[in-house]
Amino acid sequence: KSIDSAEKMRVQQGDLTEEQKRRVMLISRDRFALLSRLRAFKEKKEDMEEKLVRLKSRDLRVHVKKKTLPGTKITIKNASWVCQDAIEHTTYYEVDGEICFNPYEGE
Numbered sequence: 001k002s003i004d005s006a007e008k009m010r011v012q013q014g015d016l017t018e019e020q021k022r023r024v025m026l027i028s029r030d031r032f033a034l035l036s037r038l039r040a041f042k043e044k045k046e047d048m049e050e051k052l053v054r055l056k057s058r059d060l061r062v063h064v065k066k067k068t069l070p071g072t073k074i075t076i077k078n079a080s081w082v083c084q085d086a087i088e089h090t091t092y093y094e095v096d097g098e099i100c101f102n103p104y105e106g107e
Contacts (some may be wrong), residue, residue, distance in 0.1 A: 062092040063106035074099055 016024065056077050064087075068074070072083040074092045081092075081099035089104035 060094065061105070063104060064088075064090045064092070065104060065106055 060076050062074055062076060066088065068083045068087045068090055070083055070085055074081050074083065076092065076094040076099060077097075079094045079097050079099050087101070090101045091103070091105040092099055092101045094100070
């Protein structure tokens with residue numbers, strides 16, 4: 001807005017004062033830096049979204065070597081489950097949006 005206002009003033013008055021020119025230059029520089037950062041954040045967001053899509057398509061499992069304690073929340077992809085009782089030596093996996101488990105499959 002400040003840059004637009006300065007441009008309107010320049011058109012109306014013919015020229016800007018040195019102070020106004022300096023402010024426009026500083027604002028323009030800051031705007032350019034912010035746009036660069038915004039572009040970098042958007043690229044990082046897109047990269048993370050692609051990684052998430054790849055992860056969600058994989059056969060993800062949670063291997064619990066010792067014990068899953070009551071109240072532990074297991075989340076795989078978009079499925080979640082809260083353990084009600086202590087369960088030992090278990091592998092959790094997701095099937096059709098539900099968390100399932102088998103005996104421990106870890107190494």
